[in-house]
Amino acid sequence: MLTDFLGKALQQVGLTIMPGNPINTCRVNGKFAFIELRTVREAENALNLNNIPFMGAMLRVGRPSKYTGKVTPHGNWEDILAKYMSGELTLPQQAGGAPAAPAPLASASSCVVELKHMLTHDDLRDDTEYEEIMEDTKDECSQFGALKSVIIPRSGPGVTKIFLEYLTKEDAAKAIAGLAGRTFDGRKGIFLFV
Missing domain, CATH: 3.30.70.330 (RRM (RNA recognition motif) domain)
Structure with missing residues (x-):
């Protein structure tokens, strides 16, 4: 469920670099979940999902505590949504130059x-x-x-x-x-x- 939700959120606001769900695996361990993405760029983009609402809670999205790689500047979900709604963030292009169709947000499940x-x-x-x-x-x-x-x-x-x-x-x-x-x-x- 988490893989589907986060993958669709990334696709919705144009943070994927190719079609399909960018999340390869998801492992839940107590209060934590670890996701692995198909590319380094999409892993960096996923940091922008910090504070996304999911099942009555705000998810804290970040690198694992023992991560020693480069620090990637990123925003929060609110920032990304605002940029997407204002047109600052655009969807990636499909082959042939047409914009990729956005996947519906999994959270849009109620009126x-x-x-x-x-x-x-x-x-x-x-x-x-x-x-x-x-x-x-x-x-x-x-x-x-x-x-x-x-x-x-x-x-x-x-x-x-x-x-x-x-x-x-x-x-x-x-x-x-x-x-x-x-x-x-x-x-x-x-x-x-x-």
């Missing part, structure tokens, strides 16, 4: 997006402030696509989270890409498919 680390309990206490947050969220997040509903629980297990339900999975994926890297009152938001 519902969960936003975490945006709110505090204090934000939800005052009714007026709660309504303002609800309206601001609807206004900001509707730019990515048609919203079916916005839910901001004030109590229970989902308190301090925001749930956005879009009409399509594509709009939900646009929201995650568009919100990547945003901060709220100094807190960096986390955006996941539910």
Whole structure:
């Protein structure tokens, strides 16, 4: 599952150098997973997946602790998504000069997006402030696509989270890409498919 997810993410944003999944093997060992890529360049590019959301967690992607090779400059997933969405990052060319078709992100599996680390309990206490947050969220997040509903629980297990339900999975994926890297009152938001 991890091989498929990370491979498709690399392909989606154009960090592969040839068609197909660039990950040769994946070995899980306790809290760690080790992936081996087919080329050195794709291994360097994979470092840009740091902080990618996967199954409710942000993956930390880096070299093994005993790695002694050259240090490769890289960004985080939020940086790469922003560059991809702005057109700074382009897909590799296929034979004949046509751009390779992007593989769909494996994480685009739901119409519902969960936003975490945006709110505090204090934000939800005052009714007026709660309504303002609800309206601001609807206004900001509707730019990515048609919203079916916005839910901001004030109590229970989902308190301090925001749930956005879009009409399509594509709009939900646009929201995650568009919100990547945003901060709220100094807190960096986390955006996941539910």
